[in-house]
Amino acid sequence: MPDSQNTGRVTKMPKVLVALLCYNTCDATEQILQKFPKERNYEVLLVNDGSVDNTSNILKKHNFKIIEHHVNKGLGAAIKTALRYARDNQHDIIVIMAGNGKDNPQEIPSVVRPILEGKADYVQGSRFLKGGAWDNLPLFRFIMIKLYGFMLTFCTGITVTDPLNGFRAYRLDIFKDKRINVWQDWLDHYEYETYLNYNVLRLGYRYQELPVSKLYPTRGKSSKTVKYTHIRPFVDWWSILRPIFFLALRVKK
Numbered sequence: 001m002p003d004s005q006n007t008g009r010v011t012k013m014p015k016v017l018v019a020l021l022c023y024n025t026c027d028a029t030e031q032i033l034q035k036f037p038k039e040r041n042y043e044v045l046l047v048n049d050g051s052v053d054n055t056s057n058i059l060k061k062h063n064f065k066i067i068e069h070h071v072n073k074g075l076g077a078a079i080k081t082a083l084r085y086a087r088d089n090q091h092d093i094i095v096i097m098a099g100n101g102k103d104n105p106q107e108i109p110s111v112v113r114p115i116l117e118g119k120a121d122y123v124q125g126s127r128f129l130k131g132g133a134w135d136n137l138p139l140f141r142f143i144m145i146k147l148y149g150f151m152l153t154f155c156t157g158i159t160v161t162d163p164l165n166g167f168r169a170y171r172l173d174i175f176k177d178k179r180i181n182v183w184q185d186w187l188d189h190y191e192y193e194t195y196l197n198y199n200v201l202r203l204g205y206r207y208q209e210l211p212v213s214k215l216y217p218t219r220g221k222s223s224k225t226v227k228y229t230h231i232r233p234f235v236d237w238w239s240i241l242r243p244i245f246f247l248a249l250r251v252k253k
Helices: 026-033 055-059 074-087 105-116 139-156 174-177 191-202 234-249
Strands: 018-020 044-050 066-067 093-097 122-126 168-171 206-209
Touching: 018 026, 018 074, 018 105, 026 055, 044 055, 044 074, 066 074, 074 093, 074 174, 074 191, 093 105, 093 234, 105 122, 105 168, 105 206, 139 191, 139 234, 191 234
Parallel strands: 018 044, 018 093, 044 066, 122 206
Antiparallel strands: 093 168, 122 168
């Protein structure tokens, strides 16, 4: 079970950081940034992971904190950058979102609420729950999400419906647990999310899923400017899945 000091509810003016991760997302990033409400009780951090298109210029048009990677380091490295910023600025909760326009910033309060109420340590957005939405989801990705969810459920005993959904929130205190070492170099890419999911579930942290929307662009004109996914077949899917094998077999920790 989690250490006792890591199980209490967040109190006394909790600071919430929303980290938007961007890599060659350009016009889609512009669309999602326009959806953030002017009145909000959280800080927004934009992490540009070495984009080589116009993403950097788009980010600078908005009045948010920006951290730039000069080269593409990977999804896990981008999340680590956001975690360091959250830790250094005494935030209590971090929300992770993709900068590709598929997530809805208006759903942030509902994702954070279970943590604020002391009911969860980790909240996973799920497009498949009642009230969620998953328009235009490619068939192959649907199959892989379900396969990945089955594997996590089998290995941890906790039912998960949408573990590849990058829209999630968690308490920063989780990372004080020495059994969860997200700073390892092998977690700089897609391995990071699987590693964290597996350990949060295995170690008994309070986990909750909430319905969110994850809307993919329609094929055709919009797909020329909005990329479906950066995940490459086989190579990146192995990157996503391998932490389950490594951790279950104790090859890594």
